[in-house]
Amino acid sequence: MKVVIVGGGALGSMHAWHAVRRGHEVVQVERDLAARSASVRNFGLVWVSGRADGDELTAALRARELWEQVATDVPEIGFRPNGSLSAALTDAELAVAKEVAARPDAAERGFRVVDAEEARRINPALRGDIVGALHCSRDGAVEPRLTQQAIRAALSTSGRYEYVAGTEVVDLGDGYALGDDGRRFDGDLVVYLPGARLGGLTRRMAPELPVRRVFLQMFQTQPLDEQLTTSIADGDSFRYYPAFAGDALQRLESEQPQHPVADENHMQLLMVQRLDGSLTIGDTHTYDEPFPFDVDEAPTAYLTERVEQILGRPLPTIQRRWYGIYAQCHDPRQLVHRESFFERTHFVTGPGGRGMTLSPAIAETTCELFNL
Structure with missing residues (x-):
């Protein structure tokens, strides 16, 4: 399959990592030249200790395992199980x-x-x-200012990954994303991850966002x-x-x-x-x-x-x-908000301060939900 990932932060990078590892072709589109928002403005903590019982703890423990797998592929993320x-x-x-x-x-x-x-x-x-x-x-840490670029560099060696920087997606359709430079990115699956950019295209596509x-x-x-x-x-x-x-x-x-x-x-x-x-x-x-x-x-x-x-x-x-x-x-029990805009185009955001910790597990769940 061909997968279009819109967003170059932690969630976007983890979706790309899972998709490439599963054998798919991935194009990742980022509005800035590199991620500049929450994904690099955090502690880089893989934080199990404070998580709520139930789904949140389960996801954190799974994410902790996945971060170790990512570090095996991409040691440059600086993962350490320091507790x-x-x-x-x-x-x-x-x-x-x-x-x-x-x-x-x-x-x-x-x-x-x-x-x-x-x-x-x-x-x-x-x-x-x-x-x-x-x-x-069980707690650990990665380097937030290095992780996304290190993952991109590793994925680029697969021959099945392209990173498109400095292009803002201004429209979405069923199986495509349209950039502000006129480029159209077609895929069997499109995943839109706007982070905290909740206005503009996000508001137009999801006006009742929780x-x-x-x-x-x-x-x-x-x-x-x-x-x-x-x-x-x-x-x-x-x-x-x-x-x-x-x-x-x-x-x-x-x-x-x-x-x-x-x-x-x-x-x-x-x-x-x-x-x-x-x-x-x-x-x-x-x-x-x-x-x-x-x-x-x-x-x-x-x-x-x-x-x-x-x-x-x-x-x-x-x-x-x-x-x-x-x-x-809004609901702290909800780890992330997913919404399907079209049959092949889906929306993921809202992990809050858990984003860096949970991103590998959230991305894995996305892949399973949409049969990647």
Whole structure:
């Protein structure tokens, strides 16, 4: 079959990877010269630990397997199964970790609680004032600024893949996409993946889309002079992710109200060390549009203080800041929104902040649904 993929981000690249691996011919069309939206403005986390029970956890575990397969084909994505430590700064936060680590699915998630000494053995960079941590061995990371281009380069060697950059698709029909340069891309299957571009063609094709946009901001430091052997989260992440809901979390929220800056910006701490040693740190969440056009310093100051508490040392100088916007289904139980515009033309968007983690599994499901 000939497959047309419209979108060059993580979801589009994973759809292309699956289709080529299954023997199909693929043309991938991207409006920019390279992906510039949510797919490169994220942590690169393959995040199993916080996922909701049921379909979300199942998809995350499958995606974790698939990321390892992608890394076998494309080692340049920088995949590493480094796991994570969600550091507890108080006994109330540690109680949340203990509660989830005692649940029946703890082994499946790779959960175990460690005290401060064991946390520092796992990750010696954690020399700060922590009382323990939740260790998740199933979490991993890739390099978000390298992954899409590395996958494209690998697919190009197949002889069955073409990447068309700088062409915006302005119309869709049954088995074709029309570019703004007049080119028509015909296929036995067309998959349209607009990301957070929910206006224009997307609104025209799907006016009742059950998806919203979310704004977040992050920053990156200069290289740290030591290795973080795991990714890092904190007690705000317990408040954010659905996997941690329970009695202990309710007590935490009652006894230890979230910091006003973190509360106002719907924040959590996530920190990943890039292959060059720099640290990617975030993040915030804004749900009401219009979104700001600037980056607020208060969340950066809060996150910096939080990281320095955990590491027990000053952060390296911040070298860049950015914001991102991603598309998220209104119903959090829905992993992604799929819609068929025509018999051979289909629409996929809305994984939210789970996009980088789940993209291989979402793409695999698309291929199975449409008999690729």
